[in-house]
Amino acid sequence: MTKIFFFxxxxxxxxxxxxxxxIQSQTxxxxxxxxxxxxxxxxxxxxxxxxxxxxxxxxxxxxIPQECRSNPSILRLTAKLKWEIAKEPLHVDIDVNKTNxxxxxxxxxxxxxxxxxxxxxxxxxxxxxxxSQWQKGEFLYEETVRRAKxxxxxxxxxxxxxxxxxxxxxDTVDMVDASVYKKRLVKYFTDLxxxxxxxxxPIIQAVAxxxxxQSSCGVALATGAGPxxxxxxxxxxxxxxxxxxxxxxxxxxxxxxxLHLTTSSQVRLGQMIAQSFxxxxxxxxxxxxxxxxxxxxxxxxxxxxxxxxxxxxxxx
Numbered sequence: 001m002t003k004i005f006f007f008x009x010x011x012x013x014x015x016x017x018x019x020x021x022x023i024q025s026q027t028x029x030x031x032x033x034x035x036x037x038x039x040x041x042x043x044x045x046x047x048x049x050x051x052x053x054x055x056x057x058x059x060x061x062x063x064i065p066q067e068c069r070s071n072p073s074i075l076r077l078t079a080k081l082k083w084e085i086a087k088e089p090l091h092v093d094i095d096v097n098k099t100n101x102x103x104x105x106x107x108x109x110x111x112x113x114x115x116x117x118x119x120x121x122x123x124x125x126x127x128x129x130x131x132s133q134w135q136k137g138e139f140l141y142e143e144t145v146r147r148a149k150x151x152x153x154x155x156x157x158x159x160x161x162x163x164x165x166x167x168x169x170x171d172t173v174d175m176v177d178a179s180v181y182k183k184r185l186v187k188y189f190t191d192l193x194x195x196x197x198x199x200x201x202p203i204i205q206a207v208a209x210x211x212x213x214q215s216s217c218g219v220a221l222a223t224g225a226g227p228x229x230x231x232x233x234x235x236x237x238x239x240x241x242x243x244x245x246x247x248x249x250x251x252x253x254x255x256x257x258x259l260h261l262t263t264s265s266q267v268r269l270g271q272m273i274a275q276s277f278x279x280x281x282x283x284x285x286x287x288x289x290x291x292x293x294x295x296x297x298x299x300x301x302x303x304x305x306x307x308x309x310x311x312x313x314x315x316x
Contacts, residue, residue: 028075028083028120028154028155028156028158029117029118029155029158030155030156030157030158031116031117031118031157031158031159032075032116032118032119032120032155032158032159033116033117033118033119033120033158033159033161034120034121034122034148034151034152034155034158034159034160034161035105035108035109035119035120035121035122035160035161035162035163035164036122036124036144036147036148036160036162036163036164037090037091037103037105037121037122037123037124037125037164038124038125038134038144038163038164038165038166038167039125039129039164039165039166039167039206040125040126040127040128040129040166040167040168040169040170041095041098041125041127041128041169041259041260042103042104042166042169042206042249042260042261042266043103043104043105043125043164043165043166043167043206044089044090044091044094044095044098044100044103044123044125044126044127045088045089045090045091045100045101045102045103045104045105045266046099046100046101046102046103046127046255046260046261047101047102047103047255047260047261047262047263047264047265047266047267048060048061048062048063048101048102048262048263049061049099049100049101049255049260050255050256057099058098058099059099060089060099060100060101061101063102063263064088064102065102065107065263065264065267067106067107067110067267067270067271068088068102068106068107068110068267069106070085070086070087071085071086071109071110071113072085073113073117073118073119074086074106074109074110074113074118074119074121075118075119075120075121076090076120076121076122076123077120077121077122077123077147077150077151077154078093079093079094079096080093081147081150081151081154082154083120083154083155086105086106086109086121088101088102088103088106089101089102089103090103090105090106090121090123091103091123091125094123094124094125094126095123095125095126095127097127098127098128101263102263102266102267103125103266103270104164104166104266104267104269104270104273105121105123105164105270106121106270107266107267107268107269107270107271107274108164108270108271108273108274108277109121109270109274110270110274111270111271111274111275111278112274112277112278115278115283116161120151120155120158122147122148122151124140124143124144124147124148125166126140128170129167129170130170130171130177131167131168131170131171131177131181131184131185131188132177132184134167134188135184135187135188135191136187136188136191136195141188141191141192144192145192145195145196148160148196149196160196160198160201161202161281162201162202162203162204162277162281163189163192163201163202163203163204164204164205164273165189165203165204165205165206166205166206167206168181168206168207168232168233168236169226169229169259171228171232172226172227172228172229172231172232173226173227173228174226174228175228177228178226178228178231178232178235179228179231181231181232181235181236182234182235182236182238182239185235185236185239186239186240186241189203189239189241189244190241200242200243201243202243202244202245202277202280202281203241203243203244203245204245204246204247204273204276204277205236205244205245205246205247206246206247206249206269206273207233207236207237207246207248243280243281245276245277245280246276247269247272247273247275247276248272249261249265249269249272252265252268252269253265
């Protein structure tokens with residue numbers, strides 16, 4: 001009888017290990033780790049978006065890579081400030097004037113959810129925006145702060161873990177925008193951290209690749225739209241702010257428009273951002289594997305009891 005019980009016990013453990021924990025739509029984990037996704041089109045996601053010549057409109061091909069598929073442990077804050085299981089496109093109800101596709105957010109979360117247990121993504125990106133539109137007092141800035149605070153409040157105890165920032169192409173066209181880009185970027189990061197009451201909140205930004213800077217920073221703009229791309233790249237790489245990290249996206253394949261990352265590039269970029277976060281940010285969350293280790297330990301104790309102690313007990 002005891003061996004039959006042990007057999008079923010092992011089957012239950014195997015099922016538990018293979019089945020991810022499910023969450024009810026009304027129940028938001030109190031320990032959810034919140035990441036803000038801000039910037040312009042490549043953060044909003046244009047992977048798989050193409051021009052349909054028959055209708056002369058841009059459409060998304062609907063292809064969702066395995067790394068970007070829905071997971072009950074990855075949630076998204078909607079435009080109505082409600083949490084839901086995240087699915088692509090993440091910015092579908094945020095960047096409403098553009099066609100959205102695959103971005104880096106889901107593949108980023110796919111790489112890190114095991115570390116935190118539950119990840120909450122807060123999409124805030126709008127395509128074609130300049131850094132001046134993200135300054136404190138402007139609509140995009142205030143909306144980002146409002147959504148970020150609502151994410152924490154509605155989770156009943158969630159915490160900010162980082163900001164994913166991917167912007168800059170729109171500031172490469174005008175000389176003035178490019179010349180003050182560093183000043184505006186530092187102010188934006190500083191103000192956002194201050195208003196979220198997180199002075200050292202980690203920021204992973206996409207910036208342009210410059211070979212002689214690569215060792216000192218490491219997310220970079222894959223391309224630019226104007227003649228002042230070099231000035232914007234340098235500004236992004238030289239913020240001199242603590243806990244601001246860079247990932248180099250230069251060289252990743254682009255869509256035919258020469259500006260937006262392809263679906264596979266977006267997946268890769270999200271994974272690169274996740275790796276940068278894992279490499280630079282100490283793990284303050286309880287690893288998800290701890291409960292499994294405890295379970296394995298209990299199972300080992302049961303085996304010892306069954307094989308060594310049980311035969312000596314007359315009532316078994």
